Amino acid sequence: MKKNISSFLIALILALLSGLIYVAQIMVFHSPRDTCFYILQDFAFLPLQIAIVTVVLGSYLKRREKAERLKKINTVINAFFSEAGTDIIIVLKGFSKNCHEISEMLNIQADWNDNMFFKTAKYLQNINIQIECGANQLEDLTVLMKSKRDFLIRLLENPNLLEHDTFTDMLLSVFHVTEELIARDTFEVENKEDMEHISNDIQRALKALLVQWVEYMRHLRLEYPYLYSFVVRKNPFCQEKI
Template sequence: MVEIKRRLRIFIVFFICVTLFGTLGFMFLENQSFLNALYYNIVTMSTVGYGDIHPTHPATRLLAIFIIVLGGGTFIGVIANASEMMLLKREVEQRLKKQNIVLGIFFSEMGYRLLQFFSSCDIDREELADMMAIDVGWSEKELLAMAKTFKRTGLKVDMPKVDLTDLNQFLNKRHTFMLRLLENPVLVEHEGFTELLLALAHMGEELSSRASLTALPGSDLKHLAGDLNRGYHLLVKEWLSHLIHLKKNYPYLYSLAARKNPFNPKASAVVDNS
């Protein structure tokens, strides 16, 4: 998509330059009005050639040849790249929908559980809960502002509060599930989610590689904290991105996701208006 946009911009610049040059040339050489000169330029550039206006001077013929050779390719380039971009945009939108379906399954199977686990062990748990007080009534603008605020926030777990054995058992049970997600072709271009899965897989491998997860030395706990914090950060990042997508495209799915807010200890999927 980025490459197509770059090519389209280049062709548009050339198209504008050739159009201005040709229009001004026909105005000067054929003594035509701006509208007639522009019309003649476009007709020549598109190689339609109605014949109602035609060159009367050798210089005009040379100008027409220049426009046909350079302008024709530019004209076709603009149309071709614009069409390709529209088709690719539709394809990207369809792929994005499928990616978010997979993301929804991931959060239902393990994402929410991990978010609850990490947030309950966060060093700034109360401040984080206030910042992440997302509810059903939030607008897309508020969610986007939250995502920007999150980028400036450092998430850290309090290692003494972390039950490494429980985390290890949970990740081991979801090991096959994560491998299947990594093999899913829909997620090939979703680098953020792939990075998250790799971080969680590495976290599980680190924990499983230790004979015992109790009485670990401080240096090893510090090392594990780096792995946990990285996975925690990526997890929250993907969750917020997923919420924004749901809010924009599927309000009913967003409603459920917001009611299950893992940063709210009192969150519940039950709708209670009492």
């Protein structure tokens, strides 16, 4: 409210100042006709000035603002995979019965191009990840997810992620797995219905994680080649890691 009042006062003061200047011009030069002519000239250029300010400059500012938001979002995504995402992927891929097939597709190399990343992401979106749960595996996963829970909550509270639906959906699916695991004191492998429920949650989270991880790697290649080279060497799916 105060901001709107301040803007109105500034506009009013500028309008009054403009009027005073025109009055002074008439009093000094005694030529109302010329003054009116120049006023009409100014009004004639007003639509063009508005077009330049609102359309051209406005579009530039929007693009710049969007680029800044994307930079902040990518910073958050980088933090996620550095702090938690990669560790979670390493554990979750151990639940996959077709992990070898997935690893072959995700054996990302330093010379990959955008087309290879897009092709891999599309492959992951359509693949059927087969999950098999064991009690010991679930207990290990629970320990990991408990240690990352507070970090995940802070990420979900980040307003910058509201514009990145796919990454937010991935975070929610990972957080859901965390809540499901924490809610159980023990894991009864004999309870087929419960194991199937957990398996479906893990499958959904792992697929979303892998798709976002591929996009994260593509972003690193474009923006941070030196960091990309390091992450490629540490690729959890690479068969020849350094």
